[in-house]
Amino acid sequence: MATSREYRLKSRPAGMPSADNFELATVNLPEPGPGEVQVRNLWLSVDPYMRGRMNDEPSYLPPWQIGKVLDGGALGEVTVSNADGLRPGDLVNSFYGWREGFTAPAATVQKLDPKGLPPQTFLSAAGGTGLTAYAGLLEVARLKDGDVVFVSGAAGAVGSMACQIAKAKGHTVIGSAGGPEKVAFLKEIGVDHAVDYKAEPDLTAAVRRAAPDGIDVYFDNVGGDHLDAALAAARTGARFAICGMISAYNEAQPAAGPRNLRMMMGKAIEMKGFLVTHYLGLQPAFLADFIRWHAEGKLRWRETVVQGIERTPEAFLGLFRGDNTGKMLVKLN
């Protein structure tokens, strides 16, 4: 491979991003130097958190820069290697996403043993997506026997894994998602009470009907009205793992927060924001549980696959329209 097409940031959005914020460019890939590899990407990950990187503000990852190539999760195949331990044909995980290929030091990619799973699973259910759900439930929310669990964005990549991990551990699970198709998927993965928030005039009432004695754990992917409903339905001592607030990411002016926040005091509610990057040490334990639960038929996941590097921005923008069920991935040719 001599050239690679890659996406660059053309402009920063105010509010909802559009395809105009991205531009495709072609670059020549250098020959790998000593200790370097050249990789052809097979799969790219697009994720809601990337919206934050389009803003020019400090955060846990640096902002994307105008005119520069974007980055993100990617899965590829080594084509040329000048490094010990990696050979052509080896699969590697990397953060060199939004591009067809790259040349880089071998130390910046991770060799992947797919353990009999389709390799892109390691960008979705068995990768950071599943680990996020696992860490949020077990470490952040400190899930314990008998807890009733509410998951928002439950048909999404992280949400559907959170629902199934909670079910695999024997919990009653309430999941919310938008539309009949997603609700059908929630039932398919064993969610006890599937709430279609688009069809519910009163989300709080719907959660209360599903959990008449209240919820103990809330796994938040949405924020906004969903967080309000969780506060209203929470039992004393409830623990909220705040994983995402997709409802707020594209507001030019940040939207107002939940009106019910004062319930935190009377109910002694704990809310804890987290990033999966703080819990990477859990990966071996997660993968062991994942393999076991998968073998027991307790895990299902979906991928929404968009084909072709040219459609990467479209896949990304679709996340904010709810186009995906499960993890949104881009498959390269």
Added chain:
Amino acid sequence: MATSREYRLKSRPAGMPSADNFELATVNLPEPGPGEVQVRNLWLSVDPYMRGRMNDEPSYLPPWQIGKVLDGGALGEVTVSNADGLRPGDLVNSFYGWREGFTAPAATVQKLDPKGLPPQTFLSAAGGTGLTAYAGLLEVARLKDGDVVFVSGAAGAVGSMACQIAKAKGHTVIGSAGGPEKVAFLKEIGVDHAVDYKAEPDLTAAVRRAAPDGIDVYFDNVGGDHLDAALAAARTGARFAICGMISAYNEAQPAAGPRNLRMMMGKAIEMKGFLVTHYLGLQPAFLADFIRWHAEGKLRWRETVVQGIERTPEAFLGLFRGDNTGKMLVKLN
């Protein structure tokens, strides 16, 4: 004492309460039966949390009932005793507030040893007020060496104790309060950076100036804009003890929450609501520290005293206008 005047709930407010929501009545006090005492109250406590009890909604304490006597913290003197261990003249703490006197089982009052302090201190700095600050900082926010602490409502009863406990433990403290008089009090009690939120056009900028490297602990008495500023100024891993949200208590429609809540994820912020009633086991440790810090000259407190049972509603309503510096108390004749 044969009769007692007492306040009853006349009507429930929508939004800000008024004197019309209360009515004064006179009752005859029964003679104490076996195991009972009769008590003349000397001091009554009025507190922001009582606003919640005016609403007809379930909470950690039952709602006050229309036509029934109100309750709350009180300090009194035994006048008649039919119980072992209590004699006329003994001081007692009880929850029989909003009234001049009462007859009750001795087991429902607590004999008080004032340890050389003015007895009403046990309704304020040395009582639940100080314990709330102590528990919020040490247990809820898990204060640790080097933490920079931000306290809102810092000139209030709980807030001023939180500031001084943090200072006694060697921390840098930023306190916010409204108006020059309260700010002067904050300086008097040793707060490092006193912010007058009424004079600041941008509270977030003011907190950031006071804590250029960010805050580690936020003790929230206010909610709303103050919580927004704390989220913006928080360092990674910051812990928020959510003690009160006085800014939200009198909204007929609950006010919208903080716009910055999504910062919880990137900064891995923990917010925990709490009630002092879950931490009563800390009282002996708190009192020992209190006596020591007081002897070392590290604690000051103010009381705003309103004289006469008739003015109890006025004292209570004054809490929401910020009339008090330190604990608001009603002194009976």
